[in-house]
Structures are given as structure tokens and as C-alpha cells.
Amino acid sequence: MSWLWGAVIFWLAAWAFNVWLANRPVARSRAVQLFIPALFGVTLLILWEGIVRGLDVPGVILPAPSAIWATIRASLPVLAGDFVQTILKGALSGYLIGCGAAVLTAIAIDRSPFLQRGLLPIGNFVAALPIVGIAPILVMWFGFDWQSKAAVVVVMVFFPVLVNTVAGLAASERMQRDLMATWGASYWQTLVKLRLPAAMPFIFNGLKIATTLALIGAIVAEFFGSPTRGMGFRISTAVGQLSLDMVWAEIAVAALAGSAFYGVVALIEKGVTFWHPSQRGRT
Amino acid sequence: MRSLAPILTVLAAIVALWYAGTVRLNAQWTYDQAARAGVEVTFRELLADTMAQERPVLPAPHQVAQGLWDGVFGQKPSSKRSLVYHGQVTLSATLVGFVIGTLAGILLAVGIVHNRAMDLSVMPWAIASQTIPILAIAPMVIVVLASIGVTGLLPKAVISAYLSFFPVVVGMVKGLRSPDAMQLDLLRTYSASPAATFWKLRLPASMPYLFASLKVSVAASLVGAIVGELPAGASAGLGARLLSGSYYGQTIQIWAALFAAAILAAGLVTVIGVIERGTLRRMGMDR
Numbered sequence: 001m002s003w004l005w006g007a008v009i010f011w012l013a014a015w016a017f018n019v020w021l022a023n024r025p026v027a028r029s030r031a032v033q034l035f036i037p038a039l040f041g042v043t044l045l046i047l048w049e050g051i052v053r054g055l056d057v058p059g060v061i062l063p064a065p066s067a068i069w070a071t072i073r074a075s076l077p078v079l080a081g082d083f084v085q086t087i088l089k090g091a092l093s094g095y096l097i098g099c100g101a102a103v104l105t106a107i108a109i110d111r112s113p114f115l116q117r118g119l120l121p122i123g124n125f126v127a128a129l130p131i132v133g134i135a136p137i138l139v140m141w142f143g144f145d146w147q148s149k150a151a152v153v154v155v156m157v158f159f160p161v162l163v164n165t166v167a168g169l170a171a172s173e174r175m176q177r178d179l180m181a182t183w184g185a186s187y188w189q190t191l192v193k194l195r196l197p198a199a200m201p202f203i204f205n206g207l208k209i210a211t212t213l214a215l216i217g218a219i220v221a222e223f224f225g226s227p228t229r230g231m232g233f234r235i236s237t238a239v240g241q242l243s244l245d246m247v248w249a250e251i252a253v254a255a256l257a258g259s260a261f262y263g264v265v266a267l268i269e270k271g272v273t274f275w276h277p278s279q280r281g282r283t
Numbered sequence: 284m285r286s287l288a289p290i291l292t293v294l295a296a297i298v299a300l301w302y303a304g305t306v307r308l309n310a311q312w313t314y315d316q317a318a319r320a321g322v323e324v325t326f327r328e329l330l331a332d333t334m335a336q337e338r339p340v341l342p343a344p345h346q347v348a349q350g351l352w353d354g355v356f357g358q359k360p361s362s363k364r365s366l367v368y369h370g371q372v373t374l375s376a377t378l379v380g381f382v383i384g385t386l387a388g389i390l391l392a393v394g395i396v397h398n399r400a401m402d403l404s405v406m407p408w409a410i411a412s413q414t415i416p417i418l419a420i421a422p423m424v425i426v427v428l429a430s431i432g433v434t435g436l437l438p439k440a441v442i443s444a445y446l447s448f449f450p451v452v453v454g455m456v457k458g459l460r461s462p463d464a465m466q467l468d469l470l471r472t473y474s475a476s477p478a479a480t481f482w483k484l485r486l487p488a489s490m491p492y493l494f495a496s497l498k499v500s501v502a503a504s505l506v507g508a509i510v511g512e513l514p515a516g517a518s519a520g521l522g523a524r525l526l527s528g529s530y531y532g533q534t535i536q537i538w539a540a541l542f543a544a545a546i547l548a549a550g551l552v553t554v555i556g557v558i559e560r561g562t563l564r565r566m567g568m569d570r
Contacts, residue, residue, distance in 0.1 A: 015400070024399040033403065040404035061427055085338045106541055110522075118289030128502045129548050131507050132418075133521075136529030141340065215416035223422070223513050232417070239422045242430075247423045256416040262414035 002164025007050020014043040062244040071245040072252060078234070079253050086231040087257050089146035090218035098214075099207060102158045106165035107191070116166060122167075127159040135221040149221045149230075156217040157210035161203070168202025169195050201276050204269040211261045215254060301344050308340040309333035318366070342535045358560035363519075365425035366543045372520040374507040374547060376436050381444020381501055387444065388451030388500075389493075394543075395452070396459040396485070409452050417446060421510045439511035446507035454496025458489025487566060494559035501551045509544060521547075 018036050026032050045065050051057065052064040059067060072079065109115040135152050142148035172195050180190045222232025231250050238246040306329070313332045317324045324332070334343045342350070354366030361368060395402045397432075420441050428438040462484050470480045512522025521544045528537035 018404050019400040022403050027399075027403065036400075036403040037405075038408040041408065060430060114289050115293070116289075117286040118291075118293035121286065121290055122293055125549065128498070128552050129545045130502070130506045132506055132510060132546050133525055136525050136537055137534070138542075140529065140532070140534070202398060212414055212416060216418045218512075219416055219419045220510060223510075224526070235419055236422055239426045242426070244423060244427070247420075251420055251423075254419050258415045 001048045002054070004054025005046050007054065009136055010049045010050075011043050014039055021104045037067065039075045041073060049194060060242045060244055063248055067245050068248040068252065075246070075249065078229075079249060081229050082231045082234050082250065083257065085146060085224065085227070085229045086149070087215070087261075090149030090221070090230070091144070091153055091214040091261075094150035094218065095157055095214040096155035097150065098157035099161050099210060101154070102161035103203065103208075104166050105158075106169060109166070110169055110191075113189075120163065120166060123159045123163045127163060131156050132217065132220050135217070136224045139221060139225050144225045144227055146230075149218045152221040153214045153217040156213045159179075160209050161206040164202045164206030165199060166244075168199030171195075171202060172198040200269075200273045201278070204265065204273065207265050208262060208269070211265055212258060215258050215261070219254065298344055301341075304341045305339065305341050306333045309336055312336065312340070325485065339534055342538050344536055347538040347542060348481050348521060350535040351542050354539050354543065366521075366524070366539065369519055369521050369540070370543050370547055371529060373505070373508050373512065373522065373544070376439035376511065376520070377501075377505045377547075377551070378442055379436060380507060381447050381504040382441035383435050383440065384444035384447035384504060385451050385497065387543050388448045389455055391448075391452050392455030392459060393481070395456050397481075406456065407477075409449055413449055413453070418442075418507070418510050421507070422513070425511060439508045442511040443504035443507035447504040450500040450503065451493075451495045454492045454499075455489055458492025459485045461492065462488045489564060491568060494555065494562070497559075498552050501555055502548055505544070505548050505551060 018039060021027060021032060021036060027036070040130070048062075048178070049064050049066060052062055063071075109119060113198055134155060138151045138155070139148045142151050177190065180194050185193070219232040219235070222230045223236050228235040231254055233252050235247050238244070238250070310333055313324060313329055313336075316332075333339070333461075334346070339346070351366070353495060354364070358365035358367075360371075391405070395406055395409075424442055424445075425438045428434070428441065466484060466488075467480070470484055475483070508520070509522040509525070512520040513526055521540050524540035525537055528534070528540060
């Protein structure tokens, strides 16, 4: 019981400290704005640990964070193998192919308003559909290994990126395009020097949405069949054996990989669209 | 109406491509069968056979339509082979989860907007959680809830709720903050209480944002319900149909379930769109 009360008291104290800190002028500074959510996250972990230990929650229902950490440390090679299989081979290759194909398609249909008017509503429609459902079909077509996962990812990321790229290519202003015309710029010069750079904020918006979709696609596709490694495979078998600490370890890896993936794309965006108002003044 | 012709053209092109793919992908099997029987197949026979296989690699569009029609109208709605029955199982989990997730999301957003400490500590996590492949926890939620005796609709609804939760939080925080300083100052000069400001200004102003995120979250909660049906051998629902189809190689069944899910998703998003248009028109906010 002392664990439980200790955790609850710590939580209340940390919350009071956060409230005190948030209403002080220092809350404007960057360090404090990082510190407050960090402290909140730590208190959640401690509360979790305290509840599990204090109430003797069995490990098959909710393992404590310390137990999960121990599992992560004990099974690093397994986790690394799963990471390579699912994230690097499945998600990343599919992401690159899918996003590349979507941007190229958008440029290809750029000259035809007819095709755009036809493809955009369909693209918007498809982006709202439960596309994960095609996973069993693609697993049947491309086999159990990472190729089928990459195929699922390609289909999942294609439409959001396509729709955003087409919207982005329309984002340059009339005046800017007229200026290019007065300089006698050809279609391709206008595309490369004005319209693609102007489209970048939109394209990156699509690319950021696609990072999460890529991981979800790769993991869920493994539920339908996979070689004996991979995060989705590990999660579904570990759930079957009720070794939930392993499941949480995989989820921690997936969360880290997802955030890192997103962070890398956001960093590239910062470098590419340094001129955009949303990036300026936030050094 | 102007865009009807292009859409139909693109759709026709997709169907044509699909038929071409059907012939190409299924031809192998036809050739193998013919070689085993020791006969030559003409191109006409090849076409006819690839369109009508029992377990094609890629079913032809009309086979899928047939499967869908059979599943929806050919069976009693209560039969285990009926897509109406499976769709209804998935839909109920989706709706329960959607309602729970939306209400919780709105409540959290109200808390975040009115409490600075909550804003600073919870909001970064709500945004960061969007980058995490949440669906990966679906099997675990199902099994854990089953081990403490909760089965059936609720575990799937929990996953749906979780998926629809974050889009609503992020959208509503944006929406509740959307009144500009001038409007807030006006209510201040009226000496309006925080509650009155909330009900008369912030909440109405947030409606367009709410509906935009509701459309995202209803689609996400359908995905959640379908994925929630995959593990632990669920016996009913569109996800279970997908899984059993993939176990037994019943490709037509998979495609029919997939299209049923797509129609369901499109229907849900359309319903929200209609409510959105009606609400915004009554509030004088439609464009």
C-alpha cells in the first residue's frame, strides 16, 4: 500500500509544482516549456509503477514500467531484429516508394485539370477508407516477407501525399506565376523554380501524416502472416503467450521509432521550407 | 456537377485496369489447369476462365459486386454469412467507441483551454501521441480486457475510442482558441463569466473545427474496430471476415468485406458531413 500512497502523493506534489510553475512568468522560457511536459510524463510513469506495485496487479494484465525496461534490456537483439525487419525493410522502403510515386503522379497529372478534377475526389475518398483492410490481399500476393508489408505501406501513404501535393502545386499565387511568364520561363522552369518550392509546406504536411500511416501499415500487415520476426509478429505471438512485458517493450520501440521518424521528416521540412511563416522566428 | 465527367472517366479507367489485372494475374492458374488436362486454351477461353475462377488471385469487379450483393441481400440479416450481420457488429463497436472518444476528447480540450498547467503538460503529449502507431496495441487491449472478463463489444469500442480521441482533442483545442482577441475583449466588456464566454463564444466558434476532426476520427474509429477484430479469433465483424477469408484463401470474401467496410466508412463520413452542413447553416456559418 505504501507504494500506492507514495506514488499518489508524488503525483499530487508534481502536479501542484507544475501548476505553480505554469502561472509564473518563467513559463514563457523554452527550458520550462520542455520541463513541464517532461515532469508530467515522469509522474505518469511513477503513478503507473506505484499502482501496479501497490495493488499487486498481475503482470499478465499490466506490467510495471520497471519490468518493461528490464525486458527491453534483456532482449535487445530480438528488438533490434524486429526493428530492422518491420521499420527499415517494411515501413521505410514502402514509405519512400509510395511518397515518390505520389509526388510523381501529382506532377504527371498537373497539366491536365480534367484528370485532377477526377482524381482528387477519389483520392480524398480513398484517404478516408480503412485501407489496412487490403493487408491480407497483399500478403497473399507478395508473400510473407517484407515485400508485402512495403506494398501495404505504399498503398496507405499514396493518397494522402497525392492529395496534398496536388493542393500544393496550386498554392503559388497568380502574380508569381505571371512574373515567371513575363520572364519567358518554360513550364518546367516554372515548376522547378516556383511551384515545387511553393508546394513544399503542403507536401511535407502529407509526408508527416504518412509517417504514422507507414508504421501502422507495416505492423498491422504482419498480423496477417509474416516470417518469424517483425514487430507485428512479435506483438501477436507475445499476446498469445500472455507475456505482456514483451508487448509493451515492442510498443515502446514502435513509439520511439514513430517519433524519431516524424522528427526526422520535420527536421528536413525545417531545412527545406525555411522561408515559410510557420518556420520563421522559431529559431 | 462539373466534375462528374472526370470522376466517371477516372473510375472507368480504374475498372478497365482492374479487368486487365484480373486476366493477367489469373492467367497462370488457367494455363496450369490446361497443361494438366493436356489441352490448349484459346484467348477467348482464357478470358472467360480468368473472370470466373473459384479462388482467383484477383477477383474481377463483377465477382466482387456479386459477392457483395450476395452478402448483403442474398442472406438473412441474422445469418453468419451475411455482411449485414458482420457490418452491424463492426458498426456498433465503431459508434460506441466514436461517441466515447469524442466526448472524452471534447472534455480534455475544454480542460486544456481553461487550465494553463494542463495545456503545458498534456498538450505536447497529445501531439506526440499522433506520431505513435497506436493500432499496434490493439491485440493487447483485446487480450487484457478479455483476461479481466470484459469481452464482446467493449474492447473493440475502447480501441475505437482511443483512435478517435486525439484528432478531436487537437481539433477542439484549436477551435476553442479560434475566437480572436477582439471578440474575447467584447465579452469582457459585457463582464461575461468564463462559463458564459464558453457557451456563447468559444463553443459556437469551435464547431467548424469540431466537424472537421469528427470526420477524421469517425474514419479512424472504424479502422480501430476492424483491427480490433483481427486478433484473438473474433468470430463476427468485418475484420473477422477479412481474417477468415485470408486463412482459407477466399479472395472474393475478402474483397466483399473490404468493399463493405469502404461503403460503411463513406456512409459514416457522409452522415457527419450532412450534420455539419445542417448545423453550420442554422448557425449562419456556412460558406
